[in-house]
Amino acid sequence: MGRLIPKINPLLHLAWIALVLSTSCRSGGDRRPEAQRVPLAEIEKTFGRLISVANAPTPDQHGTGDMLGLFRADDGTIWGIPLSADDAGNLLACAPPALRDAPPSGALDKSSEIIGAANEPNGWRGGTGKLTLVLRDAQGALRWQPVEPLELKTGPVCMSQSPPAQPLKFYRLARQSR
Numbered sequence: 001m002g003r004l005i006p007k008i009n010p011l012l013h014l015a016w017i018a019l020v021l022s023t024s025c026r027s028g029g030d031r032r033p034e035a036q037r038v039p040l041a042e043i044e045k046t047f048g049r050l051i052s053v054a055n056a057p058t059p060d061q062h063g064t065g066d067m068l069g070l071f072r073a074d075d076g077t078i079w080g081i082p083l084s085a086d087d088a089g090n091l092l093a094c095a096p097p098a099l100r101d102a103p104p105s106g107a108l109d110k111s112s113e114i115i116g117a118a119n120e121p122n123g124w125r126g127g128t129g130k131l132t133l134v135l136r137d138a139q140g141a142l143r144w145q146p147v148e149p150l151e152l153k154t155g156p157v158c159m160s161q162s163p164p165a166q167p168l169k170f171y172r173l174a175r176q177s178r
Contacts, residue, residue, distance in 0.1 A: 032167075035096040035156035037084055040069075043093040046100070047081060048073035054117035056082060056160070056168055057131045057149075066160050066168060068131065069093060070117055078108060080131065080149070080171025082158045094158035094168070104174040105150035111138040112145075120146045131171065147171055 044050060048071045056066040067083040082094045108114075116134035130146045137143070149169035157167040 032154075033156045035094050035158045037086075037092040037094045037158075040083070040091040040093050043069075043081060043095055044071065047071040047079040047095065048077070051078075052114055052117050053083065054131060055119060057119040057129050066162070068117070068168075068171075070114060070133075070171075072114075076110065076175035077104075078114065078171065078173040078175075080147075080169075080173075082168040082170075084161050095170075096152055096156045096158065098152045098155040099170055099172070102150050102152060102170070102172055104172045106147040106171070106173045107176045108133070108135070108145070108173050109137075110175050112136065115142075147173060 040050065050069050051072050052070040054068050054070070056068045069081050069083040071079040071081060073079065079095075079099075081099070084092050084094070086092055112135040114133050115136050118132055118134070120130040120132040131149065132144050132146045135143050135145055149171055151167070151169060158170075159165045160168055
C-alpha cells in the first residue's frame with residue numbers, strides 16, 4: 001500500500017511553525033509611531049543644557065548602542081533623553097511630545113551636582129538596566145544614586161538605533177530641597 005502522508009523535512013516543518021506563530025501573535029494595534037530625532041540645539045531650547053552623557057542602560061550585556069543625554073532645565077529638572085548622531089556626525093536627540101507632561105521618575109536634592117552617569121554597577125556583565133548618577137554634594141563628597149526610568153505609555157516612542165529595535169526609556173528628575 002502506498003504512502004498517503006508525504007515525508008516532511010523536520011527543519012522545514014519547524015520553520016513553518018515559527019512563521020505561523022510569529023505572524024499570528026503579532027498585534028498591529030500595539031505598534032506606536034517612532035518619534036522624530038531633532039538637532040541637539042533644538043532639544044536644549046526646551047529641556048535645558050546638556051550636562052552629561054552615558055550609554056542607555058539595559059539589563060543585558062548587549063546594550064542598545066544608544067547614548068543617553070542628561071539635560072538641566074532652568075527650574076533644576078534633569079531630563080534623560082536618548083541621543084544619536086546622523087551620517088554627518090551631527091548630534092540628535094529624541095524627545096516625544098508626551099515627555100514634557102510625564103511625572104518625575106525620581107528626585108535629586110538641590111545641593112547635589114551631577115558629575116557623571118553610567119549603567120548601575122552590579123559586579124557582573126549582565127547589568128541592572130538602571131542608570132546611576134555620580135553626584136557631588138555642597139561639601140564636595142561624592143556618591144552614587146541609581147535612578148528609575150519613566151516609560152511613556154502613549155504617543156510616539158524613540159527606538160534604539162541598533163538591532164533588535166526596542167523602545168528607549170527617559171528620565172525626569174525633580175529637584176527637592178534638603
